[in-house]
Amino acid sequence: MANKLGGCRMNPNAVLLIEDHPLVSMMLADMLTEHAPDLSVLKVPTIQASEHHIHENPRLVIFDLNLPDCEGVNSAQRVRDLFPFSQLLAFTGTTHDDILLELAEMEIPCVRKSADYHELLDAVMKGLMATGVSCQEGMSADKMKSKNEFQSNIIAPGSKKPLTWRQVEIMRRIAVGMTAKEAARDMNLSPETVRAHMREVLVRLGAQNRAHAVSIFTKAERQSRLLEEAQSH
Numbered sequence: 001m002a003n004k005l006g007g008c009r010m011n012p013n014a015v016l017l018i019e020d021h022p023l024v025s026m027m028l029a030d031m032l033t034e035h036a037p038d039l040s041v042l043k044v045p046t047i048q049a050s051e052h053h054i055h056e057n058p059r060l061v062i063f064d065l066n067l068p069d070c071e072g073v074n075s076a077q078r079v080r081d082l083f084p085f086s087q088l089l090a091f092t093g094t095t096h097d098d099i100l101l102e103l104a105e106m107e108i109p110c111v112r113k114s115a116d117y118h119e120l121l122d123a124v125m126k127g128l129m130a131t132g133v134s135c136q137e138g139m140s141a142d143k144m145k146s147k148n149e150f151q152s153n154i155i156a157p158g159s160k161k162p163l164t165w166r167q168v169e170i171m172r173r174i175a176v177g178m179t180a181k182e183a184a185r186d187m188n189l190s191p192e193t194v195r196a197h198m199r200e201v202l203v204r205l206g207a208q209n210r211a212h213a214v215s216i217f218t219k220a221e222r223q224s225r226l227l228e229e230a231q232s233h
Contacts, residue, residue: 013039013133014041014042014053014056014059015039015041015060015062015128016056016058016062017041017063018045018050018063018067019063019064019067019091020046020064023151023155023162024064024113024153027151027152027153027162028062028124029041029043030151031124035124035125035128036128039133042056042058045067045068046067046069046070047063047069047078047079047082048069050079050082058086059087060087060088060127060128060130060131060133061079061083062088062089062090063079063088063090064090065090065091065092065099066092066093073099073103073106076090076103076108080106080108086131087131088108088109089108089109089110089127090103090108090110090111091110091120092110092111093112093113095112095114109126109127152168152224153224154217154220154221156205156217156220157220159206161204163201163204163217166197167200167201167204168221169187170187170198171213172221173187174198174210174213174214175217175218180194180198181194201217205220
């Protein structure tokens with residue numbers, strides 16, 4: 001892959017993210033650098049902006065299908081035209097089977113934004129390994145089922161720090177009425193671990209107590225889902 005571009009400037013450790021939502025972009029960047037610390041993660045919000053990185057020959061390009069300057073399969077075709085030697089991964093909120101089928105025919109892997117954490121992690125890891133990137137020893141999806149500390153796209157108004165995916169899973173259980181002990185048992189964690197996460201959740205959400213945290217979390221998660229639905233149109 002690296003030799004096909006002749007004398008152009010190359011960054012063999014680059015991964016390009018084409019995603020216009022900053023929290024989604026940040027979450028993906030965190031995931032990439034956690035598993036492959038030597039990577040240089042480039043983030044742009046549009047396909048037009050990605051043109052500035054053509055000559056860096058990124059190993060992997062992760063892109064949203066629905067961007068401000070292009071939508072659907074047209075986005076996939078433009079990305080392929082711009083980065084013909086890069087491994088591609090479409091990351092999208094679309095639920096249209098015809099679009100997903102066209103991506104499959106183009107042999108472009110796709111992961112939906114509605115996928116759970118482990119599906120997303122597996123897709124990203126496969127994309128990296130397909131380019132020959134050596135991922136950090138022992139940092140497989142199975143191990144991350146116990147760690148699972150990457151930031152989500154759920155953030156309270158005025159906060160600078162999103163909840164981690166584990167904190168989200170805990171809050172979802174608390175929101176439906178589980179106690180800390182019940183949530184711990186359901187997630188195969190110790191009650192002390194859940195309580196420690198809850199203390200951090202209160203800080204990140206700016207909540208005064210558990211009930212206040214549930215109220216803020218429920219609204220923030222609803223806003224996150226609405227945002228993903230909007231991005232899929």
